[in-house]
Amino acid sequence: MTAFEAAGLTRSYQLEGVTVDALRGVDLTIGDGEFAAILGPSGSGKSTLMHLLGCLDRPTSGVLKVGGVDVSTLDDTKLAELRNQMIGFVFQSFHLLARTSALDNVALPLVYRGVAKADRRKRARAALEAVGLAHRLDHRPSQMSGGEQQRVAIARALVGDPQVVLADEPTGNLDTRNGEEVMGLLERLNADQGVAIVLVTHEPEVANRARRQIHVRDGLIERDVA
Amino acid sequence: MRTAEAFRMALEALRVNRLRSALTMLGVIIGVSAVVILVAIGTGAKDAIEDEISGLGSNIILVVPGQLNFQAAPTQSRLDLGDVNYVRRVVGDPSRVTVSVQSGENIRVGRNEAFVTVVGTDENIPNVFERPLKRGRYLTETDIDTRRRVAVLGSEVSQQLFGDLDPVGRQATIAGVRFRVVGVYEKVGATFGVARDRETHIPVTTAQRLLGVERVNGIAIGASGPDVIDSLGQKVVDALTARYPDEKFSAVTQTQLLGTIGTVLGMLTGVLAAIAGISLLVGGVGVSNIMLVSVRERTKEIGLRKALGARQRDVLGQFLIEAVLLTTIGGTIGIALGVGGSLLIEALSPVPASITLWSILLAFGVSAVVGVFFGVAPARRAGRLDPVVALRAE
Ligand SMILES: Nc1ncnc2c1ncn2[C@@H]1O[C@H](COP(=O)(O)OP(=O)(O)OP(=O)(O)O)[C@@H](O)[C@H]1O
Ligand SMILES: [Mg+2]
Numbered sequence: 001m002t003a004f005e006a007a008g009l010t011r012s013y014q015l016e017g018v019t020v021d022a023l024r025g026v027d028l029t030i031g032d033g034e035f036a037a038i039l040g041p042s043g044s045g046k047s048t049l050m051h052l053l054g055c056l057d058r059p060t061s062g063v064l065k066v067g068g069v070d071v072s073t074l075d076d077t078k079l080a081e082l083r084n085q086m087i088g089f090v091f092q093s094f095h096l097l098a099r100t101s102a103l104d105n106v107a108l109p110l111v112y113r114g115v116a117k118a119d120r121r122k123r124a125r126a127a128l129e130a131v132g133l134a135h136r137l138d139h140r141p142s143q144m145s146g147g148e149q150q151r152v153a154i155a156r157a158l159v160g161d162p163q164v165v166l167a168d169e170p171t172g173n174l175d176t177r178n179g180e181e182v183m184g185l186l187e188r189l190n191a192d193q194g195v196a197i198v199l200v201t202h203e204p205e206v207a208n209r210a211r212r213q214i215h216v217r218d219g220l221i222e223r224d225v226a
Numbered sequence: 227m228r229t230a231e232a233f234r235m236a237l238e239a240l241r242v243n244r245l246r247s248a249l250t251m252l253g254v255i256i257g258v259s260a261v262v263i264l265v266a267i268g269t270g271a272k273d274a275i276e277d278e279i280s281g282l283g284s285n286i287i288l289v290v291p292g293q294l295n296f297q298a299a300p301t302q303s304r305l306d307l308g309d310v311n312y313v314r315r316v317v318g319d320p321s322r323v324t325v326s327v328q329s330g331e332n333i334r335v336g337r338n339e340a341f342v343t344v345v346g347t348d349e350n351i352p353n354v355f356e357r358p359l360k361r362g363r364y365l366t367e368t369d370i371d372t373r374r375r376v377a378v379l380g381s382e383v384s385q386q387l388f389g390d391l392d393p394v395g396r397q398a399t400i401a402g403v404r405f406r407v408v409g410v411y412e413k414v415g416a417t418f419g420v421a422r423d424r425e426t427h428i429p430v431t432t433a434q435r436l437l438g439v440e441r442v443n444g445i446a447i448g449a450s451g452p453d454v455i456d457s458l459g460q461k462v463v464d465a466l467t468a469r470y471p472d473e474k475f476s477a478v479t480q481t482q483l484l485g486t487i488g489t490v491l492g493m494l495t496g497v498l499a500a501i502a503g504i505s506l507l508v509g510g511v512g513v514s515n516i517m518l519v520s521v522r523e524r525t526k527e528i529g530l531r532k533a534l535g536a537r538q539r540d541v542l543g544q545f546l547i548e549a550v551l552l553t554t555i556g557g558t559i560g561i562a563l564g565v566g567g568s569l570l571i572e573a574l575s576p577v578p579a580s581i582t583l584w585s586i587l588l589a590f591g592v593s594a595v596v597g598v599f600f601g602v603a604p605a606r607r608a609g610r611l612d613p614v615v616a617l618r619a620e
Contacts, residue, residue: 051614054533056532056613056614056617057612057613076538077537077538080532080536080537080538080540081535081537083533083534083535084534084535085535089533089534091617095526095533095617097530099242108531108534109535111231111235112531112534112535112536112537112540113535117231156534160535
């Protein structure tokens with residue numbers, strides 16, 4: 001099985017009459033349980049690629065299969081369900097709901113899966129324990145450090161047992177020590193549970209911890225080193 | 227996502243923005259309480275007037291000269307006691323017909339003086355009107371036939387002239403002529419601003435001599451049942467028109483009065499409710515406005531929810547439920563305030579207020595509808611947000 005299969009993927013934006021080609025024909029296959037880093041200069045199309053892989057956006061042309069399903073055959077509702085079932089997201093700026101406890105933040109994906117409250121809380125607690133935050137269940141994002149917030153975000157990404165975790169610069173807002181910790185968690189997730197990890201990063205040290213480096217430049221894959 | 231979950235989420239969002247939610251609700255609260263209070267006052271006024279009219283007695287027909295028209299000046303009466311006897315023959319049962327000759331006069335007892343409505347009438351008053359006695363007796367046929375100078379006082383007249391004394395058997399001077407009080411009426415209240423407790427009844431024959439007139443002002447008939455009112459009124463009018471072909475006569479019935487006044491007051495209540503409804507609408511626009519602001523403010527949150535698997539309908543539902551909760555919670559508070567306000571008005575002011583279930587249900591229903599109506603546009607906007615655009619929003 002392959003997590004992602006992309007062929008001739010393009011994405012262009014219309015900006016005040018000018019067409020910006022963010023991706024210009026990407027062929028890419030990422031297998032189950034892989035650990036890949038996407039690198040490249042700013043504006044090269046890394047985030048755009050991540051959004052396409054994460055089914056948050058649709059390609060302008062080309063074919064993308066997620067878990068073997070051609071996403072162009074899915075409507076928005078089905079796409080949302082696919083995200084919910086298969087993909088976990090980790091963002092550079094955490095994206096936690098303010099004024100909401102860590103536990104409820106982590107349980108949120110399960111709300112949209114229709115999981116009953118008691119079950120949600122149980123699974124969210126387990127996910128928070130797995131990232132070492134058993135003592136922060138009722139804390140709000142504003143009451144936690146950046147590293148802790150990103151760990152809550154990772155717990156939220158893994159609570160639904162996804163096949164893939166997509167992380168867009170997960171360490172970008174963290175200091176070295178906290179970045180290290182977050183990377184450790186992702187590695188363990190990959191090794192212990194076989195979850196495929198695709199992360200975007202600027203930092204070579206972070207990229208080097210992945211088993212595969214995909215270099216993107218000007219909307220194309222320049223180099224793909226396994 | 228389950229509905230219960232959506233409600234919990236919406237309540238949470240409202241709780242988080244407590245002040246804003248409260249201020250947004252304020253418009254709805256004011257609108258709904260205004261609807262409830264104004265409808266209560268309108269209904270109260272209608273009930274009060276209908277009570278007054280039915281308090282007169284039942285099945286009453288008033289026969290008056292001229293065409294009944296609110297703009298026209300009252301027509302000079304040409305009816306006299308002969309015509310009253312004629313009407314008695316037409317009606318068949320003379321005891322169901324009574325008469326009135328009216329004039330404002332001074333009445334004096336010792337040093338006490340009062341200006342009252344002197345009504346010349348006859349022994350049939352209790353057969354036609356609801357006019358219970360407190361003391362003494364009604365006028366009798368003999369009083370009329372022999373032009374006795376006797377009087378039956380309204381309760382307020384009695385109180386003013388005699389205080390707590392029993393006036394029966396005592397003397398009172400009306401327009402300079404001495405009368406003997408033979409009875410006192412129970413308090414009956416006012417009808418159409420006519421203070422019936424300020425009336426003094428004397429025999430019609432005595433009144434005509436006292437005032438120097440031959441005419442009577444009007445004839446009142448007590449029909450034997452509600453179903454004969456209209457036909458009997460018409461019969462009397464036709465008979466009088468036959469006797470005086472050049473004159474016009476009108477029969478006014480309670481049903482007519484109730485009908486006309488009921489329609490007018492019903493319209494008034496409707497207009498009041500509509501005005502209050504407009505303020506409810508303005509409250510709805512406020513909800514819409516705040517929901518749009520809220521959607522904009524929470525763009526990132528919406529993007530995140532979508533990334534985590536929220537479908538368009540989940541997000542739409544969440545915001546729609548928020549809007550409906552705003553208006554229905556506001557509506558419920560407004561109903562409570564409206565009911566409380568109505569009770570307070572009823573208790574503390576002479577304005578009658580009568581709370582009706584329909585106005586409460588309507589107010590609640592309308593606020594829910596307002597929530598849906600004004601919530602739909604912002605909620606759709608939220609539901610349709612592109613997750614990538616939403617996530618990138620700052
Ligand atoms: N919504 C949009 N409208 C127009 N142009 C866009 C839009 N989103 C991205 N772009 C353009 O597409 C290109 C790729 O953007 P993208 O965000 O994928 O870059 P990136 O590799 O993630 O950069 P960074 O490392 O700075 O995050 C850029 O030139 C960007 O300006
Ligand atoms: Mg980027």
